[in-house]
Amino acid sequence: MTKTITDVICPFCGTLCDDLIVTTDDEGKKIVDVENACAIGAEKFISASNHQHRKTRPRKLQEDGSFKEITYDEAVEYTAQMLVNAKKPSMYGWSSTSCEAQSVGHEIAELCGALVDNTAAVCHGTTLVAVQNVGIPSCTLGEVKNRADRIIFWGCNPAHAHPRHMSRYSIFPRGYFTGKGQKQRKIIVVDPRPTDTAGIADVHLQVEQGYDYELLQALRAAVRGQEISGDIVAGVPKEKVYEAAEMLKSGRFGVIFFGMGVTQSLGKDHNIDAAIMLTSDLNNYTKFSIIAMRGHYNVTGSGQVLGWQFGFPYSVDLSRGFARYNPGETGTIEVLKRKEIDAMFVLGSDPGAHFPMQCVKEISRLPSVAVDPHITPTTEICKVHVPVAFVGVEVGGNCYRMDNVPIEARKVVEPPEGMMTDTEFLKAVLKRVKELRAD
Amino acid sequence: MDIVKLTLTKVPGLFLEAENITPDHFAGKNAQQIGELHVHLGNQTAKISDYFSVEGKGGATAADTRIIVSGPTDKVKYIGMKMTAGEIEIQGNTDMYTAAWMAGGKIHVKGNVDSFCAIGMTGGEFIVDGNAKNYLGASYRGDWRGMQGGKIIVKGNAGSDTATFMNGGTIDIGGNVDVHLGTHAEGGKIIVRGDAKGRVGGQMVKGDIFVLGQVERMMPTYIYKGEEEAELDGKKQLFKVWIGDMGERHGKRKGEIIYGKIYIPSDGAEGIAAATHVEKKKKLTEKQLDKVKEVFKDQEPTVQQVRTYIFDSFDVDMKPMQVSRLIEGLKR
Ligand code: SF4
Numbered sequence: 059m060t061k062t063i064t065d066v067i068c069p070f071c072g073t074l075c076d077d078l079i080v081t082t083d084d085e086g087k088k089i090v091d092v093e094n095a096c097a098i099g100a101e102k103f104i105s106a107s108n109h110q111h112r113k114t115r116p117r118k119l120q121e122d123g124s125f126k127e128i129t130y131d132e133a134v135e136y137t138a139q140m141l142v143n144a145k146k147p148s149m150y151g152w153s154s155t156s157c158e159a160q161s162v163g164h165e166i167a168e169l170c171g172a173l174v175d176n177t178a179a180v181c182h183g184t185t186l187v188a189v190q191n192v193g194i195p196s197c198t199l200g201e202v203k204n205r206a207d208r209i210i211f212w213g214c215n216p217a218h219a220h221p222r223h224m225s226r227y228s229i230f231p232r233g234y235f236t237g238k239g240q241k242q243r244k245i246i247v248v249d250p251r252p253t254d255t256a257g258i259a260d261v262h263l264q265v266e267q268g269y270d271y272e273l274l275q276a277l278r279a280a281v282r283g284q285e286i287s288g289d290i291v292a293g294v295p296k297e298k299v300y301e302a303a304e305m306l307k308s309g310r311f312g313v314i315f316f317g318m319g320v321t322q323s324l325g326k327d328h329n330i331d332a333a334i335m336l337t338s339d340l341n342n343y344t345k346f347s348i349i350a351m352r353g354h355y356n357v358t359g360s361g362q363v364l365g366w367q368f369g370f371p372y373s374v375d376l377s378r379g380f381a382r383y384n385p386g387e388t389g390t391i392e393v394l395k396r397k398e399i400d401a402m403f404v405l406g407s408d409p410g411a412h413f414p415m416q417c418v419k420e421i422s423r424l425p426s427v428a429v430d431p432h433i434t435p436t437t438e439i440c441k442v443h444v445p446v447a448f449v450g451v452e453v454g455g456n457c458y459r460m461d462n463v464p465i466e467a468r469k470v471v472e473p474p475e476g477m478m479t480d481t482e483f484l485k486a487v488l489k490r491v492k493e494l495r496a497d
Numbered sequence: 498m499d500i501v502k503l504t505l506t507k508v509p510g511l512f513l514e515a516e517n518i519t520p521d522h523f524a525g526k527n528a529q530q531i532g533e534l535h536v537h538l539g540n541q542t543a544k545i546s547d548y549f550s551v552e553g554k555g556g557a558t559a560a561d562t563r564i565i566v567s568g569p570t571d572k573v574k575y576i577g578m579k580m581t582a583g584e585i586e587i588q589g590n591t592d593m594y595t596a597a598w599m600a601g602g603k604i605h606v607k608g609n610v611d612s613f614c615a616i617g618m619t620g621g622e623f624i625v626d627g628n629a630k631n632y633l634g635a636s637y638r639g640d641w642r643g644m645q646g647g648k649i650i651v652k653g654n655a656g657s658d659t660a661t662f663m664n665g666g667t668i669d670i671g672g673n674v675d676v677h678l679g680t681h682a683e684g685g686k687i688i689v690r691g692d693a694k695g696r697v698g699g700q701m702v703k704g705d706i707f708v709l710g711q712v713e714r715m716m717p718t719y720i721y722k723g724e725e726e727a728e729l730d731g732k733k734q735l736f737k738v739w740i741g742d743m744g745e746r747h748g749k750r751k752g753e754i755i756y757g758k759i760y761i762p763s764d765g766a767e768g769i770a771a772a773t774h775v776e777k778k779k780k781l782t783e784k785q786l787d788k789v790k791e792v793f794k795d796q797e798p799t800v801q802q803v804r805t806y807i808f809d810s811f812d813v814d815m816k817p818m819q820v821s822r823l824i825e826g827l828k829r
Pocket residue numbers: 068069070071072073074075094095096097098099100220221222223
């Protein structure tokens with residue numbers, strides 16, 4: 059007999075689909091089938107329940123480059139000692155774990171005077187900077203599904219990065235006021251490349267790479283009915299800009315989705331700043347919202363928890379005992395590059411694969427701990443690797459969807475025998491840090 | 498005026514936060530008392546005397562105090578933060594937040610400064626003989642008030658995001674600036690004597706920007722308004738004027754809409770097209786190549802570092818691809 063669990067949350071991308079059906083064997087140990095998920099989501103469940111390629115005990119890097127298995131207690135001791143003895147440790151990651159774990163991690167950071175940063179640093183951090191500058195008129199994905207008839211995808215490619223986004227929320231679904239589904243919606247894609255998402259768009263504005271800011275400001279001018287100089291704006295003919303502006307103004311409810319193509323290309327926060335201002339300008343004519351296409355399933359949650367506890371969503375510096383925040387100074391890439399920190403703790407992220415080489419080298423030089431269920435480029439260069447159970451598969455926990463809606467992830471199978479969850483590991487480190495501090 | 502001489506004797510392992518180095522904190526204190534003031538390194542607190550040798554004493558008031566900082570101060574942040582009067586002279590380079598939120602007095606840095614210098618400045622004078630990095634005279638994150646008063650003079654180049662949210666005061670840059678100059682500005686005056694890289698005055702509501710060199714690519718939301726006479730360096734000159742940002746909100750005065758203005762000298766001989774669209778030199782000479790080789794010897798620089806270095810020192814704007822090929826070549 060197999061067991062079927064319904065309404066399972068997919069802990070992969072920021073879409074956080076909540077309608078998965080997972081079938082396990084009768085002992086609840088192995089996952090045999092995943093329904094409703096997209097290919098990448100399903101793969102996460104299937105590969106998690108295949109224990110062969112997983113490490114189940116912490117490992118310590120030896121002089122000769124090999125790893126030696128150690129106990130969880132030894133790993134807790136190493137981590138606590140490292141964080142307590144450092145003058146300026148950094149605690150990075152937090153995007154692929156639950157809000158409960160994040161909260162415990164932040165308590166450790168506060169006690170140790172650490173920097174806390176999440177993967178927004180290399181992703182939507184610039185969005186958060188812009189939001190702080192000009193605010194954000196936003197809505198939930200449910201509203202998009204039921205009301206939106208103008209959809210812009212700017213610098214993002216959900217066809218590959220958020221596979222079920224288009225079918226669940228943005229293009230195809232038939233909602234309360236959008237009974238005709240796709241037929242009722244106008245889709246604009248702004249991307250220098252002809253992506254698969256651009257393939258299903260009504261209008262594809264092929265912006266010149268790196269000139270999104272110019273195009274956004276030109277759109278704002280066009281929405282206001284102002285003049286624009288030059289015949290071609292950032293690679294797009296002027297008439298097309300005015301046409302697009304009219305199309306946006308004529309809708310009943312519009313939404314802009316944007317991704318890494320604007321947040322991490324030239325201009326960064328300025329691009330988002332202009333996009334948010336465009337949204338707010340459009341609200342003079344119709345209803346418009348803007349939503350960031352967040353990547354990791356709980357990077358939004360990390361921002362929420364940091365915001366709740368320290369007032370800032372990422373790159374928080376607690377070294378002086380109070381929270382400071384200034385991406386460009388306190389961001390993890392900057393501090394690694396400038397050699398500003400002396401210990402590195404990574405949980406739920408893979409800077410080894412995503413950071414510039416110079417920063418990766420610095421991580422490997424420093425005392426470092428990586429907490430991750432998988433073997434990743436980061437775990438291979440850190441001094442200690444602590445494998446933990448998969449959040450959303452082997453342990454539940456709270457997560458935030460890209461539109462800031464909290465959803466409780468569920469446990470579907472048991473983790474391998476004797477493995478800790480990240481919350482348990484962090485609680486053990488916190489206890490030890492408190493003891494060391496008391497001495 | 499009493500003089501305090503600080504000499505960095507121990508280079509900090511990490512970065513030092515020294516917001517106590519201001520005439521306001523030093524006034525009325527002798528050398529020993531000054532040495533007792535705190536500096537911070539990560540989560541540790543130390544004393545000024547742990548890192549600096551202190552000579553002389555502070556004056557009776559901040560205005561009577563002059564501080565001379567020497568030694569390798571590249572890793573010292575926050576010098577002169579929130580100072581209201583007096584003088585600081587820094588003989589080498591300093592790190593971030595030098596002159597941040599400065600309200601009065603004078604700071605003179607003989608070397609280079611890093612990012613976030615003179616952010617939120619309200620008064621006084623900040624002079625840098627070398628280059629400044631990003632966010633010079635800008636606002637702190639989330640603040641809508643960047644530089645509001647006083648004067649910044651940078652003899653070399655400045656980085657990106659200079660004067661974001663500026664609404665008063667003057668910034669005078671001798672060399673070139675990187676992208677995003679005067680974003681969101683609502684006042685103030687910016688003079689760039691070299692070239693501006695682009696996105697000049699994006700989202701600007703009000704204010705004046707003079708670019709005496711060239712603007713690499715003018716924003717499409719700036720409209721050419723014709724020639725106009727304006728005063729610069731005490732002389733009346735003829736400038737070509739662009740107004741904008743057309744995508745942004747603007748106030749009215751006497752029924753007339755007030756725009757942000759960009760001034761480019763008329764006597765530049767080149768036409769408008771030439772002034773707004775410049776093809777930069779794209780190659781390095783043999784000599785310059787040797788120089789690059791020497792500077793980055795035994796290092797593994799990033800593409801951005803090399804590119805910035807080449808742009809700053811030779812005024813050549815290379816594509817990242819070219820630079821990465823160059824680095825590959827240098828390795829061999
Ligand atoms: S779209 Fe994202 S959340 Fe939904 S099933 Fe695919 S990977 Fe999982």
